[in-house]
Amino acid sequence: MFYARLTGFFGALLVSTMLCIGMAIQSVFLPGAMISVQALFQQDSAVMPGGFLTGCGRTEESGESIETKDSVRSDIVKITIVYDNETGKKGLRPDWGFACVVEASGWTMLFDTGADGALLLETMRALQIEPDSIDGVFVSHAHYDHTGGLAAFLNENGRAVVYVPTSLKDIRNVDHLVQADSAMKLHENIYSTGELGEIEQSLIIKTDHGLVLIVGCAHSGVPDILEAALPFGTPYALVGGLHDFNEFDCLKNLKLICPTHCTRYKSEIESLFGGVFVKGGAGVVLKL
């Protein structure tokens, strides 16, 4: 668990560089977890990030055939960040990785699981979110800082349906597993973009204001994610890790931007979109 000992800028830089070159480290051992990450993932399931940024703002539909008419619109979406590189609430510990709990349409979903299951569960409990209250787990992509807490979480809640991108191969010991290779409905008002760029899926939530998009690292590119969401409606909010994204013009129509985790240009996004910028961090709660 050498990663946990890395602190400060150089540690973050090293980890960031490792992620950039696509190392999906899945051999992180979870102290105290009954299921180790090794037990969940077999070897050689590393994925490589794609380089496929396209222009943003294309408006034509992609031929998506998924049914998107929901009988009940979501009125309130609550997003609680439970794992992030920084903390937004006193007493919570930051760590490199991302996870948030999404409540919408009477359903509760854990989006990603951070790097360390013990810390994930500690933070959830500190925020009075019981693991047993989670209906589904959405794994954005195979990098360890998003999958590391999965085993520990499933030890607490084995009934949750786990949605993974198809590039996360050879996953084992999960009772209820769904692989999302293309856009799909998960629940009323809640969709996956399906795996984009052969690396990552993003979460789409329909609200009366437009779409709330939640991303892990946005390795597939923010423009591609925004475009993939268009068949479902107009993007309204973007929450999550944006990695090295710098095509800031793509964000101009959003009404809320909460860049978290690996986002390299947080301060630039804040200065450009200060009116709609929301600072992330473990413990931050967004109600949309």
Ligand SMILES: [Zn+2]
């Ligand atoms: Zn990440």
Ligand SMILES: [Zn+2]
């Ligand atoms: Zn990543």
